Amino acid sequence: MASHGLVEVDSIEIKVIVDNEVDPISPSNNPAVQYTGLFQGQPLDPLPPGHGRGDAKAEIKMENICCGAHGLSLMITTTKGDKKHTMLFDTGPEESAWERNATRIRADMASIEHIHLSHWHRDHSGGILEAVRMINAAKMQPDTNTKPQRVTVDLHPGRPDYRGMVTPTGMIVSLEADPSFDEIENAGGVVQKNDELHTVLDGFFLASGKIPRGTPYEVGIRGGMRFVKDTGAWISDEEIVDERMVICNLKGKGLVVFTGCSHAGVINVCRHAVELGAGLPLYAVVGGFHLADNNPEKLANSLADLKMLQPKVLMPGHCTGYKFKFMIEQAMPAVLAPSFCGTTYTLA
Template sequence: MRATVVVDNRKSDALPGEWGLCIYIEYGERKLLLDTGASELFAENAEKLGLDLSAVDAAVLSHAHYDHGNGMEAFFRRNDHAPFYVGPTCAANCYAGRWLFRRYIGIPPTVLSDYSRRIRYVREKTEIFPGVTLLPHSTPGLQQAGRREHMFRRVGGRWQPDDFSHEQSLVLETEEGLVIFNSCSHAGADNIINEVAAAFPGKTVRAMIGGFHLYNKSEAEVKTLAQKLEATGVAYICTGHCTGPEAYELLARTLGRRLHPLQVGLTMEF
């Protein structure tokens, strides 16, 4: 398995970045795309990296936020066949803010209807190819996380704290163990690792890759997560995007050589 970071907050010397994430994954003969960043930058970077978007066999939206789904329409224009897998409650209804001052942070408003024949909703653990599984959240009480983050969904004309039921993990089986991709880990990176471990009994989680949404967390919260991640025993943790540089440095104090930074152009092989 080979995964290439196409978009991340951290640019490379040759390629620009943005607040968003996109990862191109080659798994045996299959080619997968996780997220499409916040703009068409992912397509420009993919071309420069020699990655063929028209050859992608399946695309996955980690969750229904703009910085992961704003490039969806650009992907559909470049690929005429790949199904696009989204979470069970994925909709254009995500907002952030306090009181009446809430701004829209969701995916393009009409993309799910405009490309409905390509959209696949994942409501339970689903193997889309041999060794490639999508896993919605099973951790209870995630509305508390949405309330803490001041994130909401507009459902049936009413505001609800986001329970991140539109968020899903992409899990790949390798000879070294399970590799998890979860782009923002709103449910908590430690919870996600535990969800995957429970869904694949008897298998080892080798790697956790994605953003951890720590850029707005206190030092104490970051240190607590670092201890929880250390306790999981996961040997390879690669994070960036919404983790934030300050939080990354705090994580590194506990996780040491287990921790690696995401960056545009980074290639990971398992």
């Protein structure tokens, strides 16, 4: 057992329910990551008798392939011996995107015990109400082996009234409001408010508190703003201090870090994970690195510092940006395994 009660697990399965990109064709170039390409991981439907298609036994329908959306939602199942725990990490930008893809990927929704929201941004919280409703409905089905217990929703207590950004011209653009605590409870979620380090699901997961800022070049989201209803004013909100990562300890490998957007900076995220891991090496980093809109100097600094941490698996998605993925592939061969919507990855 690592520090802070984090339990060593035998394997980690990651179903990507929502991410910006879809690629059911490309196979894995990282030998440490198992996933099927060439459409082999896509759901198949049986063909009816007398279908007139020769020896064909099944059909792949385009309506069964997940669709990309600007956001992130990962269904993470950890296994230790004969025991499993499943967490939903974020819920994507909208209810219809989550419902569509969770259905298409044929996720075992009844197995989801815990929803962790990485931070209050609509592209991560937008599907939470529908996710809660669908998960709880699945738990109530008589053919499930799980107890009909409502899903827990782990949230930072500092929900903003609204978030937005200021453009280079000075115009403030607002995002939609995140679902409220009351709305989540009314949908059937058991709300838990956490801003401190804590373990989840028998110690199979470790959820962070505030991520320390240490690197001089990772200064948050440029132009980030927050609206305060009580004062009627927009204020600077570039650090996104409510963002929290989740860590697993993979047996014989090390720390697997799940990050929503890395607004604290992906290097700050990784270094803090290593600190919490009490000597365990950094093995994998999964999620958004938020480098899509950054300058070449920050990209170069991030890559250099990431290489020094020596991860064996990098699964960038969502807000990482194509430039940084290309840089990883060039500088760290066979480490990259991009996060694609609709794909199931296995780390073991």
